[in-house]
Amino acid sequence: MKYLWENNKELVNQLQRESKLFHSSIHGFKHWRTVEKNGLYLSQFNGGDPLVISHFAYFHDCMRVNEHRDDGHGLRGGKYALKNKDILELNEHQLDLLYKACTGHTGGRNPSCDTIACCWDADRLDIIRVDAKPDLQWYNTDVARDMVIKNDFTPIDN
Numbered sequence: 001m002k003y004l005w006e007n008n009k010e011l012v013n014q015l016q017r018e019s020k021l022f023h024s025s026i027h028g029f030k031h032w033r034t035v036e037k038n039g040l041y042l043s044q045f046n047g048g049d050p051l052v053i054s055h056f057a058y059f060h061d062c063m064r065v066n067e068h069r070d071d072g073h074g075l076r077g078g079k080y081a082l083k084n085k086d087i088l089e090l091n092e093h094q095l096d097l098l099y100k101a102c103t104g105h106t107g108g109r110n111p112s113c114d115t116i117a118c119c120w121d122a123d124r125l126d127i128i129r130v131d132a133k134p135d136l137q138w139y140n141t142d143v144a145r146d147m148v149i150k151n152d153f154t155p156i157d158n
C-alpha cells in the first residue's frame, strides 16, 4: 500500500492515543494524510526520500498543544519521532532527516536537501485548507513553486 497510515497501524493507533489534536481538522490526522499525499507527489520530481516524507507528515504536528502559534511543537514532534523509532522502519540517516524536517518546519528556510524541501512544501501547500493564499517565498521545490506561481493546485487536488 502506498500510504504510511495504511502500512503502520501501530503508529496511527499510538498517535490517536497520544496526540492531543489527532481529531482536529486543521492540525490533525486529516491534515497529516494530505501532507503525505502532497509530499509523495513532490518527491516524484526531485530526489526526496518518500519514506522520510511520509513519516514527517505524521510527526511534524503530532505534539501540538494548540491550533495557533505553538512554539517548539516541531522540536517536540522530532523528539517524539526519535523516541518511537522502534516502531518506524527508518535507518539512522532517515531518522536524522526526519528529526531535522520536523524541528525546522515552522518558518524554516533553505532546506538542506530535497527530502526536507518536499516535507516543508507539502505542509505549506495545505495552507489552502485555512483559506490562506500561498506565498511564493515559502516554497522550495520547483514543482510547488510552479503551482504557486500559476495559482493552479490541480496536480494535488483530491
Ligand SMILES: [Fe+2]
Pocket (backbone or CB within 6 Å): 027, 031, 035, 060, 061, 123
Ligand atoms: Fe502541518
